[in-house]
Structures are given as C-alpha cells and as structure tokens.
Amino acid sequence: EVQLVESGGGLVQPGGSLRLSCAASGFNFKSYWMGWVRQAPGKGLEWVGNIKQDGSEKYYLDSVKGRFTISRDNAKNSLFLQVSTLRVEDTAVYYCARVEDSGSSEYWGQGTLVTVSS
Amino acid sequence: QSALTQPPSVSAAPGQKVTISCSGSSSDIGNNYVAWYQQLPGASPKLLIYQNNKRPSGIPDRFSGSKSGTSGTLAITGLQTGDEADYYCGTWDNSLSTYVFGTGTKVTVL
Numbered sequence: 001e002v003q004l005v006e007s008g009g010g011l012v013q014p015g016g017s018l019r020l021s022c023a024a025s026g027f028n029f030k031s032y033w034m035g036w037v038r039q040a041p042g043k044g045l046e047w048v049g050n051i052k053q054d055g056s057e058k059y060y061l062d063s064v065k066g067r068f069t070i071s072r073d074n075a076k077n078s079l080f081l082q083v084s085t086l087r088v089e090d091t092a093v094y095y096c097a098r099v100e101d102s103g104s105s106e107y108w109g110q111g112t113l114v115t116v117s118s
Numbered sequence: 119q120s121a122l123t124q125p126p127s128v129s130a131a132p133g134q135k136v137t138i139s140c141s142g143s144s145s146d147i148g149n150n151y152v153a154w155y156q157q158l159p160g161a162s163p164k165l166l167i168y169q170n171n172k173r174p175s176g177i178p179d180r181f182s183g184s185k186s187g188t189s190g191t192l193a194i195t196g197l198q199t200g201d202e203a204d205y206y207c208g209t210w211d212n213s214l215s216t217y218v219f220g221t222g223t224k225v226t227v228l
Contacts, residue, residue: 035217037219044121044206044221045157045163045206045208045219045222047216047218047219050217059216060216062216095162102151102153102168104151104153105153108162108163108164
C-alpha cells in the first residue's frame, strides 16, 4: 500500500524557517518524480514544486523561488521541503504527492499545517 | 502563474448530471493532459481522472473526463450526496515549467 506521511509543520513567525518531511512507503520511491502542493485556509490547491527522481531537476512556483527548496533522500525514501523567509501568505496545509508519468498525482499525504504568524 | 478557470459552483438534484468546465490556454491544457481531483471536506485531494479521460482503479464510471482544445470537462452522472465536494482540474504549463490547478468548483447536491 502506497503511503505518504508528512511532518514538520507548526507555528512560525514571519521571516522564520521550517523543514517539512514526507516519509514514503509501499512503492519504489527513487523511480518517481515527487511534488509539494499547498492549500491556504479556505482556498484552492496551489502547486509548490516538483523534483526529479535523482534530484537533478527541480521546478518551483514563482512566489517561492529563492525561499523554498525541495530535496530528497532516496536511500531513506524521504522528500523534504525547506521553507525559509516565511510570509503570512505561506500559511497553508502542505501536501506531498507522488507524480505519475501523466503529470497527475494519484497518491497524496494527509498534509502538514504551516502557520506563519507573529 | 494564473490558475485555470472553473465555475465557482454547480448544483443538481440526486441522480442528475453536472458538468464542470476547465479553461486554459495553448501553453497548458492545449498541449498537455488534464487531470481532475475531488476534495471532500477536511480530506486530501483524490485523483478522479488522468490523461484527460482515464479513471484510476476504484473510481466509478459515473465520473468521466474529456478535453477539447484548451478546455477540459468533468462530468458526474447519477449524482449522489457523497459527491458533494470541491473539484479541481490540473495540468502542466510548458511555458512556465509549472503545474497549475484550476480555481476549484463546489458541487452541491440539492
């Protein structure tokens, strides 16, 4: 059974940082692109970024470029999102998702909430 | 990065049919596959349709997708109360090298 479990969210002040993690199991992690999607309270889905199987390619939402970094550890079946210089508007539930060949995502985690507030 | 355009809400009685449109451009829907997601209240998104019109295992055939030009459409037939949810389309944008979601549509069963 494919499972994705996020962790690392919490309350942080504007300008602060967090490292979100996603533990993957039930599939060959190193064979898939992985991605992060966020959802602000009461708002729609917003793609944050993707990372290639070997980490050699990464793509980001314009508004997070230079502040967020996606990485992965294939030996530990883990995906990470380092979020820095956080803004109030970054407050959201952050989901990790497996990216299929078609570009869509069939498997999602339960999400981890990041709240940016003073 | 602009979101794909969806109607804010659609509604119909149980057993009826609803369709949800998703409008994009040549750089996104026009040259890429469309996917559709269902998000029940308080839950993670669930993939309903991929590659324009394919259903993952376990998704009932009441859900169908299509694409024409720069627009995609999700149809739900035999509407059930359990279908009340938010629905999002999604696709890749070649010009920006980003994935883009639609603005979301709330389905209400009357």
